[in-house]
Amino acid sequence: MSGFRVGHGFDVHALVPDRPLILGGVQVPYALGLAGHSDADVLLHAICDALLGAAALGDIGRHFPDSDERFRGADSRVLLRHCRDLVQALGFALGNVDATIVCQRPKLAPHIPQMQRHLAEDLGLAADAVNIKATTTEGLGYAGRGEGISAHAVVLLYRG
Ligand SMILES: Nc1ccn([C@@H]2O[C@H](COP(=O)(O)O)[C@@H](O)[C@H]2O)c(=O)n1
């Protein structure tokens, strides 16, 4: 069996008034923000799930239950670094991360380089091992109606 492990993550949060919009640890200027128990950073949650999935460690809700007050308003970069530590403790190294944010509005392209810098820093990856993309759904579905934002992520882990 090879030492490679792939993981997939997916998350969705609703867009609501009176919340900041935080994606990849970047506060994106917008009239609405994502609802959640933590800072609701949907991109980082999908990446946490991808890391946990690759290492067969379950999912984000198992490690950071929303019934636990310690995680209320949590900075998802802290949760991400915890997931990194968990997979590294099992002897895995990170290969690369690729993710897609599904978001009709606002335009995210100007903010993606900063999100990628955060991820490279938090995961100890080179800049060319982190890729984040954004797409609309051409107006279709809940994302297209601007009701929420989702994110998909895949990661590769390996044992050196
Ligand atoms: N919220 C978004 C969504 C998309 N982008 C960028 O626009 C390109 C075209 O999007 P389509 O959904 O029409 O394919 C996409 O490739 C992204 O670069 C964006 O910046 N913010």
Ligand SMILES: C[C@@]1(CO)OP(=O)(O)OP(=O)(O)OC[C@H]1O
């Ligand atoms: C991160 C946690 C914990 O604060 O809360 P949310 O911000 O609601 O995020 P979600 O992706 O629904 O699931 C994980 C939660 O347990």
